[in-house]
Amino acid sequence: MADAAGVSKTAVSFAFNNPDRLRADTATRIRDVAEQLGYRPNPVARMLTAGRTLTIGILTPQALSVVFTNPFFGEFSEGVARAAEQEGYGLHFISPRAGSLAGSLARATVDGIVAIGLNGEHPEVEQIRSGGVPMVVVDNRDMIEQPGIVVDDEGGAYAAAAYLLGEGHRSFMVIAMEPPQAGAPLDPNGVMGRRLAGYRRALGAHDLQIPDQALLMGPASIDGGIRAFRRGWERGDRPTAVLAMSDAMAIGAMHAARDLGLRVPGDLSVVGFDDIDLARYTDPPLTTVHQPIREKGERAARLLLRLIADGTGPFEREQLETHLVVRGSTGPVPPRRQVVPST
Amino acid sequence: MADAAGVSKTAVSFAFNNPDRLRADTATRIRDVAEQLGYRPNPVARMLTAGRTLTIGILTPQALSVVFTNPFFGEFSEGVARAAEQEGYGLHFISPRAGSLAGSLARATVDGIVAIGLNGEHPEVEQIRSGGVPMVVVDNRDMIEQPGIVVDDEGGAYAAAAYLLGEGHRSFMVIAMEPPQAGAPLDPNGVMGRRLAGYRRALGAHDLQIPDQALLMGPASIDGGIRAFRRGWERGDRPTAVLAMSDAMAIGAMHAARDLGLRVPGDLSVVGFDDIDLARYTDPPLTTVHQPIREKGERAARLLLRLIADGTGPFEREQLETHLVVRGSTGPVPPRRQVVPST
DNA sequence: TTGTAAGCGTTATCAG
DNA sequence: CTGATAACGCTTACAA
Numbered sequence: 001m002a003d004a005a006g007v008s009k010t011a012v013s014f015a016f017n018n019p020d021r022l023r024a025d026t027a028t029r030i031r032d033v034a035e036q037l038g039y040r041p042n043p044v045a046r047m048l049t050a051g052r053t054l055t056i057g058i059l060t061p062q063a064l065s066v067v068f069t070n071p072f073f074g075e076f077s078e079g080v081a082r083a084a085e086q087e088g089y090g091l092h093f094i095s096p097r098a099g100s101l102a103g104s105l106a107r108a109t110v111d112g113i114v115a116i117g118l119n120g121e122h123p124e125v126e127q128i129r130s131g132g133v134p135m136v137v138v139d140n141r142d143m144i145e146q147p148g149i150v151v152d153d154e155g156g157a158y159a160a161a162a163y164l165l166g167e168g169h170r171s172f173m174v175i176a177m178e179p180p181q182a183g184a185p186l187d188p189n190g191v192m193g194r195r196l197a198g199y200r201r202a203l204g205a206h207d208l209q210i211p212d213q214a215l216l217m218g219p220a221s222i223d224g225g226i227r228a229f230r231r232g233w234e235r236g237d238r239p240t241a242v243l244a245m246s247d248a249m250a251i252g253a254m255h256a257a258r259d260l261g262l263r264v265p266g267d268l269s270v271v272g273f274d275d276i277d278l279a280r281y282t283d284p285p286l287t288t289v290h291q292p293i294r295e296k297g298e299r300a301a302r303l304l305l306r307l308i309a310d311g312t313g314p315f316e317r318e319q320l321e322t323h324l325v326v327r328g329s330t331g332p333v334p335p336r337r338q339v340v341p342s343t
Numbered sequence: 344m345a346d347a348a349g350v351s352k353t354a355v356s357f358a359f360n361n362p363d364r365l366r367a368d369t370a371t372r373i374r375d376v377a378e379q380l381g382y383r384p385n386p387v388a389r390m391l392t393a394g395r396t397l398t399i400g401i402l403t404p405q406a407l408s409v410v411f412t413n414p415f416f417g418e419f420s421e422g423v424a425r426a427a428e429q430e431g432y433g434l435h436f437i438s439p440r441a442g443s444l445a446g447s448l449a450r451a452t453v454d455g456i457v458a459i460g461l462n463g464e465h466p467e468v469e470q471i472r473s474g475g476v477p478m479v480v481v482d483n484r485d486m487i488e489q490p491g492i493v494v495d496d497e498g499g500a501y502a503a504a505a506y507l508l509g510e511g512h513r514s515f516m517v518i519a520m521e522p523p524q525a526g527a528p529l530d531p532n533g534v535m536g537r538r539l540a541g542y543r544r545a546l547g548a549h550d551l552q553i554p555d556q557a558l559l560m561g562p563a564s565i566d567g568g569i570r571a572f573r574r575g576w577e578r579g580d581r582p583t584a585v586l587a588m589s590d591a592m593a594i595g596a597m598h599a600a601r602d603l604g605l606r607v608p609g610d611l612s613v614v615g616f617d618d619i620d621l622a623r624y625t626d627p628p629l630t631t632v633h634q635p636i637r638e639k640g641e642r643a644a645r646l647l648l649r650l651i652a653d654g655t656g657p658f659e660r661e662q663l664e665t666h667l668v669v670r671g672s673t674g675p676v677p678p679r680r681q682v683v684p685s686t
Numbered sequence: 687t688t689g690t691a692a693g694c695g696t697t698a699t700c701a702g
Numbered sequence: 703c704t705g706a707t708a709a710c711g712c713t714t715a716c717a718a
Binding site for chain 3: 350351352353354357364365366369388391392393394
């Protein structure tokens with residue numbers, strides 16, 4: 001404590017927060033002594049009395065070391081950061097510590113939470129809610145009583161599949177990101193479930209199916225895409241088109257296909273999902289479903305900030321649009337793989 | 344306080360931290376009541392008594408919303424996160440709040456800091472140091488008394504330029520990331536300064552120069568690269584090769600060049616720096632200087648964690664290697680631009 | 687097995 | 703303008 005400088009703690013406190021309420025020289029003297037002693041007000045104690053942390057948390061059910069592997073996440077965080085910084089808030093990432101989300105949740109010193117990637121009714125989260133920490137969920141339609149931001153996954157996926165069908169494709173490989181806990185049942189309300197529903201709706205019009213077991217799953221990364229495609233290939237899948245639920249995986253799939261001697265889009269069309277920054281610069285440029293990634297993060301953060309400010313603010317659930325962006329990774333079905341109409 | 348459950352705070356505390364020291368039923372009863380009341384131990388108060396936050400901070404002198412724009416940063420964070428998570432630490436990002444790094448530093452509740460992007464002797468950071476918060480600096484050779492991780496930027500840059508010279512190039516455009524405060528003097532010890540030194544050493548052998556004013560600067564993003572290249576073009580630069588100090592900018596430069604009708608690598612060779620994941624998937628695949636991005640983050644975090652554990656641990660400064668990866672964005676100088684030896 | 691009481695380092699209130 | 707003193711919500715000796 002710096003009242004070794006001859007003053008009380010009150011004075012020290014004022015010197016840092018309310019210098020005006022001190023005589024000018026007293027204030028500076030205190031700060032000088034503080035600097036000399038290497039003293040700075042303990043931020044934790046500050047938080048305790050202030051009752052707020054000026055920090056918002058981004059919650060993910062997967063380890064950061066895996067989630068940062070997907071460029072999508074960086075762009076999303078960028079959006080959240082923009083809003084947070086503008087309001088003077090810091091950013092804290094909350095991910096499972098030693099496998100337990102609940103554990104890290106319990107230690108998270110944040111004023112509110114933006115949760116992404118939560119599928120279903122995550123039990124550990126119930127705790128947060130009842131604890132009264134404001135939270136907005138993104139991409140989650142299960143926690144319906146929770147404010148959130150959502151995207152038209154189903155519509156985007158439908159557009160992607162419909163487009164490929166229009167190009168004559170009839171044989172598809174579907175690549176999906178695996179849920180946090182491998183082997184978990186597919187949540188129809190989850191991102192994956194909704195995208196799948198979109199694909200199915202389009203294919204259904206042509207009496208084509210996508211059995212659950214046909215899905216190839218892996219981590220949402222380039223490498224995950226490579227491995228998923230190879231697994232499909234090895235079990236005998238010979239699609240003319242790939243529907244990937246993430247751009248990172250789509251890029252991996254393109255690469256794996258090329259390594260196997262396929263031309264993209266000559267022999268194989270690939271469409272992704274997300275439209276990350278790099279999608280337009282890949283070889284070939286990736287056809288994909290655009291979603292406003294940064295805006296999603298920013299809207300989520302702004303909604304949260306409002307919730308924090310208003311105490312228990314307005315319930316809101318915003319939906320953002322998606323649309324297909326056709327670039328170079330897709331084309332008509334190769335002639336010899338064409339399905340001859342049975343007329 | 345949940346001793347509305349008929350017990351003292353001690354009991355409540357035990358119920359959460361030392362259940363063994365309570366009769367089994369007491370413990371569960373307390374937790375039940377807590378759950379019912381939506382009570383959870385206040386993490387800030389916990390931190391205060393514990394004297395530690397179980398959190399490490401990643402410090403950047405630039406806004407997160409800009410720094411996340413570069414995929415490099417996501418990969419770096421991934422490395423840091425891997426180490427942090429493994430040791431049960433959370434991750435907090437510290438960036439200027441309302442323009443002031445010092446301000447957000449003062450409020451950051453972390454046990455230690457990994458600082459990246461700090462050039463020169465950042466004054467606000469002095470405060471941290473004397474405050475006794477452990478810190479490891481990455482990519483900084485100015486704060487020599489600070490433990491840190493560093494990369495052979497000069498050697499990597501040299502290799503890149505030497506390779507292009509070997510391909511016959513004699514006319515270069517150099518694209519650099521701009522410093523946090525635009526217009527700041529070039530720090531020869533900074534990342535940019537060292538890479539530039541490497542380029543210059545190679546070009547010097549051919550009596551070629553890179554005047555400071557010739558540098559094209561911009562934010563380290565794809566868009567920054569696009570604009571930098573255009574600016575160069577508009578002022579009349581007609582290089583046969585581009586040396587970009589970041590992959591993101593290199594990708595932007597390739598794109599801008601194509602928009603101007605140049606073929607890459609036919610008319611223009613481009614080499615980047617970093618070797619981000621996506622570098623190998625761009626069109627054409629990017630020739631670039633590889634640095635172990637994730638490892639850099641992970642090593643930095645591990646070093647920090649050791650510092651935190653040992654109190655004032657071992658001073659260490661690790662240097663990681665770089666090397667040129669030749670892919671498709673570079674090739675021989677176009678014939679008609681060839682410089683005829685004056686023999 | 688459980689409770690009492692003393693800190694942890696601030697800020698805020700209210701006298702002096 | 704400055705200084706006691708009481709919170710803030712927890713953990714942890716130490717006692718009971």
